[in-house]
Amino acid sequence: MWGENMEKYLRQIPAVDKILQEKAIKELVAQYSREAVVDVIRRANEELRERILNEDIPEDFEVSMVKVVELVIKRAAEWLSPNLKSVINGTGVVIHTNLGRSLLTEEAQKRLVEVAQNYSTLEIDVQTGQRGSRYDHVAELLTYLTGAEDSLVVNNNAGAVLLALSTLAEGEEVIISRGQLVEIGGSFRIPEVMEQSGAQLVEVGATNKTHLRDYEAAITEETGLLLDVHTSNYRIVGFSEQVSLEELVELGAEHDLPVLNDLGSGTLIDFSQYGFSPEPTVQDNVEAGADVITFSGDKLLGGPQAGIIVGKKEYIQQIKENPLNRALRVDKFTLAALEETLRLYLDLETAVEKVPTLRLLTMDSEVLRQRADRLASRLDKLSGLEAEVEQGFSQVGGGAFPNEDLATFLVKVSVDHLTANETGNRLRELDPPLFTRIQDEKIIIDARTIKDEEIDTIFTHFSSLIKEA
């Protein structure tokens, strides 16, 4: 019986030429190209064939032209519409690596458009007309803001660490505390980066405790560098001890060894004034004497993806000359956005007001409460779901301040006919996708990371889930 149906269904799949004569398909051809549309039709037909052969079809199945055209249009939309698109971040994680980390300031956005539309002074010295350096555009700002002698910007912080290690310690030993051999974000592991750089890892101390004498005892003729890594999203609490950067710098100076400090998130403002636990700023570590410091552009700094390297001139010069630097080079968009972000830091109050990452991290709790209230009262008007406001915590993300309890207001939603998991999955499939958290079998939307203008869309998304029921 099935075999006969299978034959019948397979025969019912229309020929490509026939499908091309349909009005809706002709419109697709006009919009894109005949070639692209033919390709989509072939793939849609192949998909149908597979489903029929795998018996993955409903009982009352019928292969009609209408259905095939519908499928082609759906697949064309999926294939030909943007893949990297905006989402609503309801998770409360401010620096969410998977959702693109930091949002850019308006100033930076404008500069991106400008640089995209026009030729620019990327590598030209306007005064002499001679070739200039792309790194000069941000060098003055970076040295002014951090107090360092010189700077360089590369593709990301992982690249910055790799480049610094490869320049300063290739073929030599690098000493690091066992407590700092961390993996960050699942793909950045200090031992692996070290291996790539051609440096030899020498681990000292224990996971929870490392003393200065441990570093000292490990220094040999082969030692090229002392490495200090910010452990980011990993904390040892209780019986633990690490050597301070100052002590390490002193030891390095005694043995004529540079100290490289991977600061990870790296901030230019002292967050303790906003109630966060104390963390060294980039300036603090420059002052402490670190020879080279690396940090990310798109974590706490709130700029574009970049790896920022600051430090002593002699070392930065060597790093610039490493051929690997060319492979990690930043483009004009990164430089334009970074310059504009850094410029706001000339006045720290302006930075906190205008850099979205800083603004989100220092939001007033009354603003959060009001936003949560607005969303909850909109949603609560829908029958078929329950929404209420509750106090809770947001996360900084990006490996920064992992233990910080960032008080916030959450909207807790449960949809009558769906489990929290099902609701979360559906919300992600809508346009724009809405990302949420699940807690106690309820959907959680954090008022901190959504925008006021997204409340309407969130309301529409939930209405559409209820209409399905």
Ligand SMILES: *Cc1c(COP(=O)(O)O)cnc(C)c1O
């Ligand atoms: C995030 C982080 C990195 C990687 O930085 P990217 O900019 O993501 O490449 C490296 N080291 C530390 C300590 C970090 O926190």
